[in-house]
Amino acid sequence: ASFVWNYGLGMTWLAVPLYAHSQGLSAAEIGVLFSVPVLAQITINLVGGAYTDRVGGRRVMIASCLAMALGGLELSFAQGFWQFTFAEFVLGIGASMRSGTESALLFDTLKHRGRTEDYQRFEGHAESLTRLGTAISAMLGGVLAAIALRLPFYVNLASAALLLVM
Numbered sequence: 001a002s003f004v005w006n007y008g009l010g011m012t013w014l015a016v017p018l019y020a021h022s023q024g025l026s027a028a029e030i031g032v033l034f035s036v037p038v039l040a041q042i043t044i045n046l047v048g049g050a051y052t053d054r055v056g057g058r059r060v061m062i063a064s065c066l067a068m069a070l071g072g073l074e075l076s077f078a079q080g081f082w083q084f085t086f087a088e089f090v091l092g093i094g095a096s097m098r099s100g101t102e103s104a105l106l107f108d109t110l111k112h113r114g115r116t117e118d119y120q121r122f123e124g125h126a127e128s129l130t131r132l133g134t135a136i137s138a139m140l141g142g143v144l145a146a147i148a149l150r151l152p153f154y155v156n157l158a159s160a161a162l163l164l165v166m
Helices: 002-022 027-055 057-077 081-112 116-147 151-165
Strands: none
Touching: 002 027, 002 057, 002 081, 002 116, 002 151, 027 057, 027 081, 057 081, 057 151, 081 116, 116 151
């Protein structure tokens, strides 16, 4: 799941500024777009753990995948600053919901199976897959953006759909 998540999300990183520029956004507006998901993540991280404990990690992970899909879909149709801002905000919320929840679910699963001593190893593997997904998507995202600027957003959407069925 870590690989697929970062593969899909990483597709958008290069495409967002290129596509936003093609839609007439200024360099300053594009710069603001890069801060929006970070601000969303900070906001959600403040309450995320308590929310996950209350509604359950599985539900939060599903919501994060839906946010990824919605953000990617909105990016593929965005034409103005506020549409891009909304899409980036939604992607930031999705990333924030996923970040700690995935680790908590892993630990809880291992605890249930009496294998908490394996947590560091599995978490390390997940982190490696996360980085691999990011690296591959950055390379392929540029190639896809060269073909069609919206294509990386469609891959992001497909990745979100795949995560929902995983």
